[in-house]
Amino acid sequence: MxxxxxxxxxxxxxxxxxxxxxxxxxxxxxxxxxxxxxxxxxNLGIDFRGGVLIEVETNGPADIEKLRDVLGNLGLGEIQVQEFGNPNDVLIRVQQQDGGEKAQQDAVVLIKEALGDYAKEYRRTESVGPTVxxxxxxxxxxxxxxxxxxxxxxxxxxxxxxxxxxxxxxxxxxxxxxxxxxxxxxxxxxxxxxxxxxxxxxxxxxxxxxxxxxxxxxxxxxxxxxxxxxxxxxxxxxxxxxxxxxxxxxxxxxxxxxxxxxxxxxxxxxxxxxxxxxxxxxxxxxxxxxxxFKLSRESFSSSDSVDGGEQDT
Incomplete structure (x- = not known):
């Protein structure tokens, strides 16, 4: 064959x-x-620029596209939403807000208000500063x-x-x-x-x-x-x-x-x-x-030498 x-x-x-x-x-x-x-x-992402990270457990499987639309209309700049492990676990990243730590906390409050009853539990909320x-x-x-x-x-x-x-x-x-x-x-x-x-x-x-x-x-x-x-x-x-x-x-x-x-x-x-x-x-x-860089044969052994016209077998 x-x-x-x-x-x-x-x-x-x-x-x-x-x-x-x-x-x-x-x-x-x-x-x-x-x-x-x-x-x-x-165009550095949130990992390098700093921002807010929120892990949420939703009531039932999360509709990622819908969450992106809802949170994207909050005027907080770049927001990343992704499934995190289970279908009802969501990881939300929000870019660094101008105005120091108070601005980051205000952004968290705004996100929680937008999610409302859609969120069952907030498992963690972290702020990644410019230093990090x-x-x-x-x-x-x-x-x-x-x-x-x-x-x-x-x-x-x-x-x-x-x-x-x-x-x-x-x-x-x-x-x-x-x-x-x-x-x-x-x-x-x-x-x-x-x-x-x-x-x-x-x-x-x-x-x-x-x-x-x-x-x-x-x-x-x-x-x-x-x-x-x-x-x-x-x-x-x-x-x-x-x-x-x-x-x-x-x-x-x-x-x-x-x-x-x-x-x-x-x-x-x-x-x-x-x-x-x-x-x-x-x-x-x-x-x-x-x-x-002028490669030559001088560094190589001559034990396997054959005539240049021969082909590999």
């Missing part, structure tokens, strides 16, 4: 020759991301920095230095453009988005490592094949795996973005962008970067 092949096994696409266009496009994306971030900034929001920002930056640092140390130890530098460039490219996406579109940037950035970093580096592993294998196998041809060969041999992995991930993410509701939509959109840009950078940034 023949297996279904979406990507032919004998593709011979010349990816490396496209590197001037790819590098130019990537530089443009990064410049747009950084400039927009510096000029416009991010600033601490969360610092913690998020630290978490992202440590995670990226650990990933890059692993790459540096496992591969030769050219691979390490290429992985750093590709990973930085993906993180910067993801943050830039949120700066340009002004989608809400919250703790879920930080989780998305970390997930994107892991996905991107995994894709890069798979291709780099193939490059290293082919460097040991082919001793007469030119480096550009060898890089193209490596990418083409992993193309089916890269394509299928990206497509199956995208199918799940598109379903989340369209059916998951507004709470998870921004996270899903960030992940969709991350999968696309991560796949692009693994092929068009990470691999051509090896040419820029």
């Amino acid at each position: 023949r297996l279904l092949r979406i990507v032919p096994s004998d593709t011979k696409i010349d990816f490396v020759s496209k590197r001037p266009f790819a590098f130019g496009f990537s530089i443009l994306l990064i410049l747009i991301s950084i400039s927009t971030f510096l000029v416009q900034g991010l 929001g600033a601490e969360l920002i610092r913690a998020a930056i630290l978490a992202v920095s440590l995670a990226l640092g650990a990933i890059l140390i692993y790459i540096w130890i496992r591969f030769e230095w050219q691979f390490g530098v290429g992985a750093i460039i590709a990973l930085s490219h993906d993180v910067l453009t993801t943050v830039g996406l949120f700066a340009v579109t002004q989608l809400e940037f919250n703790l879920a988005t930080v989780a998305a950035v970390l997930t994107i970093a892991g996905y991107s580096i995994n894709d890069t490592v798979v291709i780099y592993d193939r490059v290293r294998e082919e460097l040991r196998r082919y001793k007469k094949l030119s480096i550009p041809d060898l890089l193209n060969l490596s990418v083409n041999k992993t193309l089916s795996r890269t394509f299928l992995t990206s497509m199956t991930t995208l199918i799940a993410l598109v379903a989340l973005a369209t059916l998951g509701g507004p709470i998870i939509r921004d996270f899903s959109l960030a992940m969709i962008w991350g999968v696309l840009i991560g796949t692009y950078s693994s092929i068009f940034v990470a691999v051509p970067a090896l040419l820029v």
Whole structure:
């Protein structure tokens, strides 16, 4: 029985020759991301800006859309309403109100009056001040920095230095453009988005490592094949795996973005962008970067050497 092949096994696409266009496009994306971030900034969510959090048990299953409409008309700014565990448990987040602690308490009173008999019990009411929001920002930056640092140390130890530098460039490219996406579109940037950035970093580096592993294998196998041809060969041999992995991930993410509701939509959109840009950078940034940094065969064993014209079995 023949297996279904979406990507032919004998593709011979010349990816490396496209590197001037790819590098130019990537530089443009990064410049747009950084400039927009510096000029416009991010649309920080309640997690970072501070605000009020209320957990409510309702009389019967909560109608989330109706609650959003009722509370959205109170004039309190951004309000998030989501189911929390059971169908009759609701979590309400309200943005920081101007006027100090009294303004936060007034907002709580206004919400309770709007809910009326719809609420059976108020399980907790918490106020997240700007100080806590600033601490969360610092913690998020630290978490992202440590995670990226650990990933890059692993790459540096496992591969030769050219691979390490290429992985750093590709990973930085993906993180910067993801943050830039949120700066340009002004989608809400919250703790879920930080989780998305970390997930994107892991996905991107995994894709890069798979291709780099193939490059290293082919460097040991082919001793007469030119480096550009060898890089193209490596990418083409992993193309089916890269394509299928990206497509199956995208199918799940598109379903989340369209059916998951507004709470998870921004996270899903960030992940969709991350999968696309991560796949692009693994092929068009990470691999051509090896040419820029003069990758050679000197670091590799000659024990597996075969003539450059032979093919893998």
